[in-house]
Amino acid sequence: MRILFELCAKDPEILFSPWVWAVRMALKHKGLEFESSPHIFLDKASYAGSGSKTLPVLKDGDLWVTDSFKIAHYLEETYPDNPLFGGQIAQAQSGLIQSWMGRTILGALFPMIAADVCALLDEENAAYFRETRERHLGCTLEEAAAGRMDRLDDFHKSLAPMHGLLKGQEFIAGDEPAWADYVAFGAFQWCRIVSELDPLAGNYVLVNWRARMLDLFDGYGRAAKRAHA
């Protein structure tokens, strides 16, 4: 039995974590079946055995694996068919890509959509989320989101390395998607699920890449329940 512990909204069918989405896509990429075990932020008991307080957590048989990048490495090693990295060099340098994406994509989107995430939680979790995230942001969630449309130009500029690459190839990993694509997709899928904001609007190169990602595995990402669909 393979279980993916993941974040959900008050509606347990709304599954939004960007890092979980990267892992979901990686599991589909490997052709591995899994059950979803959705949990709202403060509901950590069922995966306490993993030692992790953050999601995603994967339980593969009796083995707990935590942290999305480590899960990707674990899947690559344990199930080598359909490579997510395809070798030591790609695996090692993926850390640079993942870190860049975390800062550039997730880091820029978080203030824009944190209030949208909060609106999807129950009272207790919303209070927890608001307190911890406002401390981190140094302002209210609403202040962080203010004027977000005006920030999209700068956001698109910061995506120039990805934009430039995807003008010349279908996926970040080449002709077929791999881990780097799933990490980037996770961030945009998160936004797509929780928010009415489309952070890629007008950027056709990236919109088309996202559409290709949404089409993968018989439209797996496209079928996900959204808060505002």
Add this chain to the structure above:
Amino acid sequence: MRILFELCAKDPEILFSPWVWAVRMALKHKGLEFESSPHIFLDKASYAGSGSKTLPVLKDGDLWVTDSFKIAHYLEETYPDNPLFGGQIAQAQSGLIQSWMGRTILGALFPMIAADVCALLDEENAAYFRETRERHLGCTLEEAAAGRMDRLDDFHKSLAPMHGLLKGQEFIAGDEPAWADYVAFGAFQWCRIVSELDPLAGNYVLVNWRARMLDLFDGYGRAAKRAHA
């Protein structure tokens, strides 16, 4: 016969181009012998046959290969031992890393050291360099370099993805260096050769990585002639 056409200063032993350094290191990595054919900016006649107006250009037997990334791909395909990428995924996603480095490292260092480059050229080439680069920068070379020490904090922050990765592994590509390391090294070697500015000063993780890069191939990079050594 294998010839690397490359940029030089008025002193033809000062070989400084960052992209050429990436290719030099890649040739050493592959264990391939080559002759250097150094040319100052405006001296383009000897590699006109390549169709390229910019360096590096590699002539491998009768074949011209231009553009550093294309040269790396050519070397990988033609001389598969000692991989620079080690597979399709790493090769494809290297475009993202190279583009990020071009913008983040070279893009930040260029205004800081362009005046230092200019000072190493003869009169005619210095005039050409100044005119074209000042038009690009939108200010004089000296204005671009002003207060450069004050920009190093922000520069180090922008290097966070690379810094984070190199806290946990020896090279960007893992236990051994590969193309991504050579691209990043090229930028810092360029700076090291033309300028008294050390853009990595105080950042021990990156200083130590650079030292490992300078040690490669019996100290090949360390032995390069510098303008201010």
